[in-house]
Amino acid sequence: MTSIVLKRVSKKFGTTSVISDLSLAIDPGEFTVFLGPSGCGKSTLLRMIAGLEDVTSGEIEIEGQRIDRAPPGERGVAMVFQNYALYPHMSVRENLSFGLKNIGMPKAQIDERVQAAARMLEMDALLERRPSQLSGGQRQRVAIGRAIVKEPRAFLFDEPLSNLDAALRSRTRVELSRLHQRMKATMIFVTHDQVEAMTMATRIVVMNQGRVEQVGTPLGIYRRPATRFVAGFIGSPAMNFLKVEPAAGEGGMAAVRLGDGTVVQTDIPTAGLEAVPAELGVRAEHVTTGGGIPATVDVVERLGDRTLVYSRLRNGAAVVYEDEGDSPVSVGDAVSLGFRRQFLHLFDASGKAHQAPTLEGGPRHG
Amino acid sequence: MAEAAALSRPAGVVGRRTWANGLFVLPFFLTFLALMVLPLGVGMWLSFQDYDMLGGYGGSVGFENFTRLWEDKIFLRSVLNTVYFVCLSTPAFVALGLFLAISLNDTYRRSAVLRSIFFGSSVLSVTIVTLIWRLVYMPERGLLAVSAGAVGLSSPSFMTTESLAMPGIAIVTVWWIIGLPMMLFLAALQQIPREVYEAAALDNASRWTTLTRITLPSIRRTIVLVAVIEVILQFQIFGQVHLITNGGPNNATRPIVMFIYEAGFRDWSLGYAAAASQVLFVLMLAASFFQIWIGRSKQED
Incomplete structure (x- = not known):
């Protein structure tokens, strides 16, 4: 009913x-x-x-x-x-x-x-x-x-x-x-x-x-x-979107090349992709520090419990990431970023999204 | 806080009241004094004088002008006529104005055209209006008589029948200036938010309930305003009567202003005319206060 x-x-x-x-x-x-x-x-x-x-x-x-x-x-x-x-x-x-x-x-x-x-x-x-x-x-x-x-x-x-x-x-x-x-x-x-x-x-x-x-x-x-x-509409700060080109992946999973040349490996099966991935999506909380992708800090927003860091990759692409509340990061710092591969999103040119099959939709609350 | 308040105004201006501030209202005040207060005062003074333009100034006579008015059958008739006319025309202005406004309160082109037509007659001068209506009321050859004759009826002769003359004048007046009340009501209606009507629709309000419980209470102030404006205007009826019936038949349409006009400018007894003016002034004041009071007391329950 x-x-x-x-x-x-x-x-x-x-x-x-x-x-x-x-x-x-x-x-x-x-x-x-x-x-x-x-x-x-x-x-x-x-x-x-x-x-x-x-x-x-x-x-x-x-x-x-x-x-x-x-x-x-x-x-x-x-x-x-x-x-x-x-x-x-x-x-x-x-x-x-x-x-x-x-x-x-x-x-x-x-x-x-x-x-x-x-x-x-x-x-x-x-x-x-x-x-x-x-x-x-x-x-x-x-x-x-x-x-x-x-x-x-x-x-x-x-x-x-x-x-x-x-x-x-x-x-x-x-x-x-x-x-x-x-x-x-x-x-x-x-x-x-x-x-x-x-x-x-x-x-x-x-x-x-x-x-x-x-x-x-x-x-x-x-x-x-x-x-x-x-x-792009859900989540604050908004998800990071990076223009990408397809790259050779391992184990049947798709990989993409960022604008600065770095190759990012995902957990998204190549078989499930209907079209060539055009953009990579990653939320701020799924960006890690120390992953090997060089970036420069632009703006630091301190929210108390966490810090939002607005950074730029070598090719100028903007990436927002979440850091700890008492993170010592400051504007102009050189940082090294990484993406947690199980949480990545790929979008094809039509806007359709793809995620890793292991990524849970979350509990149905209420 | 005090600091912030002080910063928002230049130092020294805070709380200073100087006589120079009065200069801002002086132009209005002088005009008001010269054109409103002074004539009112002179009029009041005149009403206690024997001031005849032909016979000359006869000195102060106290309340004699007023006691004469009280015994003057023509004056008393004119007071009754005027009150009768106001009672005929003002409710019609409110009811018909409201009806037109509610009917034409939309965005259709048809309504825009009709609004212009209904308002259009307001710009005509009283001479044109009376000319038109004399052609309507004319016995045998007038529009009314001809139309009635066409369907086999005979129309009463409005302007020569004692009991119909004043209603006839009221019809002319309402036709002439219904535009203003309609526009005032339209302006008020457009102030009512659309959501309130939508909420009423979701609350199962019928059209009648919506009108009586939502629309009318929302524009109550305007209803009082229109009533007061019309009472003040209609108490001063003169032009239409002067040009159509000239007070007849048998004084049935003679209003106070016509009495004042004839006493002052035909008979040249200014004191007597001034006294009649004071009576009109008090009548208008009383009627306006009564209406505002009615509007207030309704608001409180």
Whole structure:
């Protein structure tokens, strides 16, 4: 039994295609994050599920029931907007009960639900206030409360954290994860922030230019990105990409030659490569020091627990690597780098990624 | 903190208040004094004088002008007429203006054209408007009479029937300047964020609920504003009446301003006219305050 199914959904604004032929199934209780750069169609997709945008073609089902032509209110979904979209002239209590009154729920039941939501979100004391008397974080909570009281089949979040400051954002992330675990509800969360996606999602849908690039668990996507786009979008600092040419490998595994002439041996079987590898990908934490590839240090970022070192190979190619927090490295130093071969990624000209078969996708968490 | 505050402004400016700052408001203040306060004061003073342009200055008469007004049947009729007219026209301005704004609040070309048409009549002068409507109301050969005749009905003669003359004038006035309320309402409607409507749609709000619980409360201030503006404007009705019915039939359309005009510039009794002006002034003030008060008390519940 799946909760939300999208079947070959497309969306066009005039002649501009925003989403083309997208299919996706979301299991009940999943915290799914639609992740992608602005303009990739993730918000449009969410709004199509909510009923705020028409579907140009394709079908959307919620709990087995086709809803893509139903009005928003009859879809059984609740949405939290980026700007909260609270009703400014209504108190918090009225904001929460508005939707329930509209479906003719008895007053006693409305009060009960509003009380329960207020207790869950610790905003009992705010019920008689108006949105203008609340802080950004409190408004955010009211917006979530307004979704909770409806006991929807699915929660839809449209970048709800982007108006909060950094500290409040990370706190709200934790609160949302906690809420999800407690309610066991199906949630879809749209964001362009990969940290939000990595920290909250049970499953991430990475989108680019109206198409799904990859669907997977956060660690699965982090460790085995399917395309160069995903590899570059997920992870901070971003993965290092080095232009390479194929070289003679040993034991049936591919090897590549870097721009400075160094040959790098991978654990990726040559047999699995459909095309000539064009780029080598390696994350900062998989670059080691003392590996024999000469480089010069450009910039040093000290984060306390670790140090990010921005270096350049002899041919000028940039490589970021992670060092210990108290690393003595300083700008201008000559260093010698190596790559942990089991964690390397190869990308062909079409952007398709290849990893070593031994590289685990990681546990499915959540 | 104190240091930062001091740095943000040049030293010495902090907290210094000098009379020279007043120069900034002086041009406005002088204009306001010369064109608003002074005439108001002179008008008030005049209303307690026997000031006849033909008979000369007869000295101060205390409240005699006002007691005369109280006994003047034509004046009392004109007060009732004016209040009646305001009661006819202001609700129409608010309701119709709101209706037009809500109907035309979209991006279709058709709506843009209609908005221009509805606003267009506002730029016409009162002479043109009254000319047009005299052709509409003209008995037997007017647009109304001809159209009614075409479908086998007979149209009432608005301008010569005592009970219909004032509603007729109200129709002319609403047709003439419905554009401004419509534009004010349109501006207010466009301030309502789209997300609020989307949230309401997800909250199962019907169209009626959306209108009464989302749209109207969101533009309540503008509704009060339009009502106050129209009350102030419509209390001063004069031109349309002067040019269409000239106060008739049988004083049924004679408004206060026309009474003032005739007392002052036909009969030349300036003191008497000034007294009538004070009555109008108090009426307008009271009506405006009443409306603002209504708007406030609604906000509080």
